[in-house]
Amino acid sequence: TNSLTMIWKLFKNLSEDQQRYEKQLIFEHPTFVKLCQQLLRDARRMTRGDLVFSLHAVVNLGVPQNTLLVQTLVRVCQEKLNQLDNRCISVLATTLAGLDKDKNVSALQAGLQLLVEQRIPSIRDIFILQNLMKCLGKDVPVFLKKKLEMAVLKEIDHLAFPNALRMFLALVAMNYCSIPILNACSKKIQENVHDVSFRHLILILEACYSLQYRDVKLFSAVADYVNSTACLWDKRQIMLFLSAFETLGFQPSELMDVFAEKVTEDPEFLNLKNLLIVLRVYSRLNYIPRGQKHLFFETLHNCLNKYLPQISNTELLKAVYSLCMLGYLPQRATDELLQKDSRDELLLSDDLYKEQKEVMLRSVKACMELDSPSFTKPAFVPTENSALLVSLNLRKAQEALIELLGDENMFQQNVQLPYKYHIDFEIRMDSDRKKVLPISATDDHADSSVQRLAFLFVPLSAFCVGTTHPQGKLAMKKRHLNKLGYHVILVLNRKFQEMTNEDAVEFLKEKIYSENAFPFSEVTVQDSN
Helix, strand or coil, rough: HHHHHHHHHHHHCCHHHHHHHHHHHHHHHHHHHHHHHHHHHHHHHHHHHHHHHHHHHHHHCCCCCCCCHHHHHHCCCCCCCHHHHHHHHHHHHHHHHCCCHHHHHHHHHHHHHHHHEEEEEECCHHHHHHHEEEHHHCCCCCHHHHHHHHHHHCCCHHHCCHHHHHHHHHHHHHCCHHHHHHHHHHHHHHHHHHHHCCHHHHHHHHHHHHHHCCCCHHHHHHHHHHHHHHCCCCHHHHHHHHHHHHHHHCCCCHHHHHHHHHHHHHHHCCCHHHHHHHHHHHCCCCCCCCCCCEEEHHHHHEEEEEEECCHHHHHHHHHHHHHCCCCCHHHHHHHHHCCCCHHHHHHHHHCCCCCHHHHHHHHHHHHHHCCCCCCCCCCCCCEEEEECCHHHHHHHHHHHHHHCCCHHHHCCCEEHHHCCCEEEEEEECCCCCEECHHHHHHCCCCCCCEEEEEEEEHHHHCCCCCCCCEEEEHHHHHHHHCCCCEEEEEEEEEHHHCCCHHHHHHHHHHHHHCCCCCCCCCCCCCCCC
């Protein structure tokens, strides 16, 4: 066992190329063959520790799973399972995680799961607990996940910083979001963020996404650390941080300013792949760098023009859509995108994203019209009431508006507008915003003195995490509704649903009649309502 374990320790520190070469030498070595034969003969007489560590070494050295040696060791482990101590259980769980499921492995895994369930109360070592969580994986029953969670929480005060990193990954492997454990890990990581490597910081952010864990303090700590040490990171690393934050819906504004400056100083860094990532990040997070808006847009636009001869139609659509979402119209790229051949290829393609492409293309066309400098606010916007019933999550708002305004004729619901835009409720008011006007009295004719209010009840995911800053799609819709003459009022639907009926009425009353309920100025791309 000592020989095999030492071979594995030396072997695992080699590069991939060296491992391939050394593995061949090891397997062809006559002494290794004798060692394996002796292991096969003595398997049932070995101590529990030697047995488990031998299996671990043999499997990790790459001895095929279907060999008599590996299958024998697996069967003997099954026979001696109840004799294993907690450390051996942890090592065995790690080994089985690297094996394919067959009859013997499945039987051993089932037995191990039952044993872990019995032993959890006696396990005090947090390293062993997190290793079991990681190796048992997502197929573990929920009750066992909860037992492991409770065992970890008993020892959480002894959680060391390195274990906090591993615990994040263990929870991902188990596909289990334990908020108390994650909060404890997050605190440790925030305190020691300067000691975390680039790879581990990315893994932590990816784990937060997998577990749907949104911790603004953790995200801010990572962003502030990367921003304060920006000179130590290369542009690709910062870009990967921004991409991870974008996936989480978190906007690290200072870091985005720093990165934009690096991009404008060295645009050669932007190959096509990097350009598409940068465009996606800034458009989805609805962010324009402070003090360098024009230069930043021009840099991205010039890079896009450079790649026009080689870019695919789908990539071109994504790039143009991202720039349009930010309120910038890349003329040459847009002309190429809207050429008949390119458009037909996008819309006639029979892939999973056809509908998504249609929506993106429609948004680009809307931006070309509404964001054009020559566009003027129309005196009259044709509207259409949807025949659909008000959805359940808007029923409360409908009832509150009826109670507040006294009549369903004082507002419109499920309103369809040009450019396929939809608003939940429309209210029309006099020029002084003192009085709500009946919809029928202001329909079918233009009246510049009528103020139009558009209520949008939106989910929390439509905003950047921890803020009321709208993400790209919502910001674009709000901007376009402003262009059409609407004053847009964004309402966080979840908070509204939590209000009492009386509070809901008061809330809507304040939004409709208050002097500061909404700005009458044009909305900017980054405007936060």
